[in-house]
Amino acid sequence: MEESDPTGDEAPPSRSGERTLSRYDSLERIASKVSGLANVKVMTTALLLRLAFQSIGVVYGDLGTSPLYVFSSTFPNGIDPQHVEANVLGVLSLIIYTLTLSPLLKYVLVVLQASDNNEGGTFAVYTLLCRSINVGVFGRKAHPDDRALSGYDVVPRITGRFREGIRNFMEGRKAVHMILLLVTLLGTCMVIGDGTLTPAISVISAVQGIQVQVSSLEQNVIVAISVVILVLLFNLQRFGTDKVGFMFAPVLTVWFVAIGVIGLYNIGAHDLSVLRAFNPKFILDYFLLRKLDGFISLGGVVLCITGTEAMFADVGHFSARSIQIAFVPFVYPTLLLAYCGQAAYLMKHPEDVANAFYKSVPAPVYWPMFVVAVLSAIIASQAMISAVFQIIKQSQAMSCFPRVKVVHTSKRFPGQVYIPEMNWFLMLACVVITIIFKNTTTIGNAYGICVVSVMSVTTFLTAIIMLLVWKTNILLILAYFAIYATLELTYFSSVLVKFTEAFCEFVEWD
Structure with missing residues (x-):
């Protein structure tokens, strides 16, 4: 059944006499007519900077608050007092190179380029692939007239015998079509899981910092405060990304500046030698020292990149260029300073690792x-x-x-939407998780599984895009896939082991 167009904006007939298929719904077509916004390439510098500022408040909150719990999650049983330097420098080096390889190199340089008409996320990569080759499960290849729409970039024709062979193989097998869709749906489920766990772990980890100064405060009180905050947060969503971004961006900007300055202070005040962690040799030393325990601890290290997928998934709310502008010169260096500062403090006070962030604050x-x-x-x-x-x-x-109500919250930016049913579902799930688990340890382990899973799906799909759409050099594709598949498989194995152990402890199994 075809949906009606409430705007009366009927699509023009194609040359064959059939009605032209439309990529957007009616509200998106209206929004896309605003001058200067149909194509991000014509955005003014002022508009880009505005979007970059807003993205700090919407995209980078999760990534930016990871310093609250990374070191405590990596060392849940404390730091061995006999090998403080090897442990701290090893984990710091892992954090540095994980942040560099994943958000900086993978997402900023590669994944953000895979957006489909300035929309990001696993489904955007999937739709881009479906427009390039006939692998859509639900029946139709992208209609030729779709390319006439102003919002579409022209997909280059696939050339070369090897690429033609891969395309023919994928198009001719329904099993491949189904696998691609299932992988995409897996990534979507992991994003929803990520969106459920992020509020719970972020709010609890921040609120329980009060116990550093008020040690008599019980965990149940922390949980109650966290639940109230979560309910307020989800009630703000109806105002839309544009307004929420401007409300939140100043606070996150202050946060990034503060953790960067405090990190710089701690480096100078406690141990300047932590900067040696930029030498990857300390990663090898760390694994040689801790062996299996070092591998399992990766489940804590991976939390330093929680929220990275939002850089891609939230592209539709902003633009790839604005997200890059916010991350490279501002978010990335302040995060490095924050982690280096905590490491410098722990070199002198390893016993404080359970509350490393708050203990390191002057x-x-x-x-x-x-x-x-x-x-x-x-x-x-x-x-x-x-x-x-x-x-x-x-x-x-x-x-x-399933069909749900999608509210377009901006007349200027077509990607900014609000879905009431999903908002209340996420709020209920977050509240239940917070009440049941009560601390960040078990939530963090499940969180790591969602984070790494969706990143692995993105790696797989973007590798196919590089091969069939961008026509990237085969050696570069192999290098990209080998590096990130190995990295993410390693992290996934670690978080899976850590989650299994934590879950068994939680339900008191032997």
């Missing part, structure tokens, strides 16, 4: 930082909540999700 600024941390943790949830809205809208357009 006493005179503890309470201001606590307030900013709680606000930032609330905002951190916004990244994956917005990503869930975006990816649900895309999956619904591909008939892979």
Whole structure:
């Protein structure tokens, strides 16, 4: 059954006399007519900077608040006092290179280029692939007249015997079509899981910092405060990404500046030698020392890149260029300073690893930082909540999700949407998870599984895009896939082991 067009904006007939298939729904067509926004290439510098500023409050909250719990999750049983330097420098080196390889090199340089008409996420990569080759499960290849739509970039024709052979192989086998769709749906499910766990772990990790100063405060009180904050957060979503971004961006900007400055202070005040961790040799030393325990600890290290997928999934709310502008000169260096500062503090005070972030904050600024941390943790949830809205809208357009109400919250930016049903579902799930688990340890282990799973799906799909759409050199594709498949498989194995152990402890199994 065809949907009616409430705007009366009927699609023109094609040359064959059939009605032209449309890529957008009616509201998106209206939004795309706004001058200067149909194509990000014509955006002014002022508009790009505005979007970059907003993206700090929406995209980077989760990634930016990871310093609250990474070291404590990596060393749940404390740091061996006999090998403090090897442990701290090894983990710091792992954090540095994980941040560099994944968000900086993979997402900024590669994945952000795989957006489909400025929409990101696993379904955007899938639709881009379906427009290039005939692998759509639900029956039709992209209609030729779709390319006449102003919002579409022209997909280059596939050339070369090897690429032609791969395309023919994929087009001729229904099993391949189904596998691609199932992989895409797996990535979508992991994003929804990520959006469910992010608010819970971020808010709890920030609120429980008050126990550093008020040790008598019980965990049940922390949980109650966290639940109230979560309910308020989800009630803000109806105002839309544009307004929420401007409300949240100043707080996250202050947060990034603060953790960067405090990190720089800790490096100078405690141990400047932590900068040696930029030498990857310390990673090898760390694994030689801890062996299996070192491998399992990767389940904590991987939390330093939680929220990275939001850089891609939230592209539709902003633009690839604005997200890059915010990350490279601002978010990335402040995160490195924050982790280096915590490591410098732990070199002198390894016994404080359970509350490494708050313990490393200088006493005179503890309470201001606590307030900013709680606000930032609330905002951190916004990244994956917005990503869930975006990816649900895309999956619904591909008939892979039940029909739900999609509210367009901006007349200027067609990708900014709000889905009431998903918002309340996520809120209920977050509240239940917070009440049941009560701490960040078990949530963090499950969180790592979602994070690595969706990143692995993105790696797989973008490798196919590189081969069939971008026509990238085969050696570069092999290098890209080998590096990131190995990295993400290693992290996934670690978080799976760690989650199994933590879950068994939680249910008190032997």
